[in-house]
Amino acid sequence: MxxxxxxxxxxxxxxxxxxxxxxxxxxxxxxxxxxxxxxxxxxxxxxxxxxxxxxxxxxxxxxxxxxxxxxxxxxxxxxxxxxxxxxxxxxxxxxxxxxxxxxxxxxxxxxxxxxxxxxxxxxxxxxxxxxxxYSYVKQQQTALRMYKTVGEERFLLWAVCSIQLQAYFSSGGEKLLAFAEALLKKHISSHSLHEPEALSLYVSILEQQAKYDAALEVLSGDLGSLMGREEDKLRLQGRLLTQACNYVAASEIYQKVLESCPDDWESFLHYLGCLLERDVKLPKPTTGEHTCSSCSVDSNKTSLSEEVVESRLASALLFVQKLQKNDSSDSVRGPHLANIEIERQHRLSGNSTKFMEALVNYFHRFGHLSCSSSDVEIYLHMLSGDEITELLDTISRSFDASSVSVKALGLTITTFKVQELLGTLLSKSTTDLQRIAKGMVETFYKNLPLSRDLDPQESMHGEELLSMASNILVQLFWRTRNLGYLLEAVLVLEFGLTVRKACLAIQDYSGASVLLLGSSSVSTSMVCKPGGQKHSSRIRLTPHLATDVEFSFLATNCQSCEGLS
Missing domain, CATH: 1.25.40.10 (Tetratricopeptide repeat domain)
Structure with a gap:
């Protein structure tokens, strides 16, 4: 060149x-x-x-x-x-x-x-x-020309991928896949394979032809060593065994995966699906009322008798409890979520006594984490109105909301998030929503000392409270068409940015709220005195969030804010 x-x-x-x-x-x-x-x-x-x-x-x-x-x-x-x-x-x-x-x-x-x-x-x-x-045939022909010219493995893989695409989007897929398999076999016999991607592609070709035993044999042989991690190899073996309907061997494989990776939620669902001898579906969040739609493993579709299902669920529960004992850190949540899923299976069979207990135990253990509510969202939608009330009351009684600690703050936020996820806040009266929004802001203000030693670029503890309070105020604006709520929503977020300018989430909410405020044609007379003279920065937090503190005091004079901005 x-x-x-x-x-x-x-x-x-x-x-x-x-x-x-x-x-x-x-x-x-x-x-x-x-x-x-x-x-x-x-x-x-x-x-x-x-x-x-x-x-x-x-x-x-x-x-x-x-x-x-x-x-x-x-x-x-x-x-x-x-x-x-x-x-x-x-x-x-x-x-x-x-x-x-x-x-x-x-x-x-x-x-x-x-x-x-x-x-x-x-x-x-x-x-x-x-x-x-998208000219798959010509892709294949060109890739094979390059492979014949230099003999590099990557060009053969390009050709095989092109054949796979042809098989997927056109007729005659069986012959095409057989041709791809023959190309790979010929290359393996003369050069073997050297990249993990090549092995994955070879197994994929065999899997598409339903040659599960041949694929398992490849993984068990010398080529199986190309897999960088043993867990990846086991997951692939488990999938092939499941497709071959060898559920017992597949469940044993997934047990090995979970023993080394207890937080692998997908592998647990596959493990449970193998025990119940049916396909699995991963949880999908629902936005409807408190009903569970197509979530997790549905034991009603299994061909096993009720006694066998109960026996295998008991076996799974013992295994999960073993995983819980082996790792007691807060970073591993999979085994505890697995306990909830197992109890959900019991609930489907009419035994719902321990489902609520499993949820409560999860919140007691991980409720202070910001992800705890989203972890169990799919299960929360299964609860009735009375069960939701009972769950929230149980969580609220489990900690002292008046204490200033990261754990108590996290549990408080989780309680609000659960109500937000389930839509229970929207059913409350205007007065109750005002009280809740005020409580969120006061909780954030009270816990400001927890963020004193954080890096300026780190998120503050409890900053989600300001976003949630602002969201409630925006909802109140749409409910009452009172622009005062919208102005308060902006002020709440601006207060958070005054304390810590690096809060990206609050910046996004604030920008959206200001745009909404502007689109509502707010008169400048709301923020200016007669004669065009601006109000001072001592803007009071409301009449709706009536509180004794003022923004200027919170943002500049409060000792709790020292070193935060």
Missing amino acids: ASKFGLAGGIPERRVRPIWDAVDSRQYKSALKLCTALLAKHPTSPYALALKALTLERMGKPDEALSVCLEAKELLYSNNIFHFDDLTLSTLQIVFQRLERLDLATSCYEYACTKYPNNLELMMGLFNCYVRE
């Missing part, structure tokens, strides 16, 4: 570099002048024309850019070009792609590959053109 010898498209690189620099810095007029000067010295250079076309396209002149590209294309097709390199073609391809003329870029590469049939870079460029056009 000419560019390897200090030439770019047959032109000295020192003459081309300033054009690229000008384009990259959006100085298109300067770039166009440089292109004109370059063409004066190299009038028959396709690369110089490609650079001019690129500049014109960036300047918003697509018709002129296409005309220049076609001129460069004609020069490429002539017999007077000595520097036919990938740099010229890739530059033209960029312009053609932006002009939505991929066919022209492909034709250029096809001609180049005809003229230089063993040029690997040109063939790779042609392969990429076919990828952009």
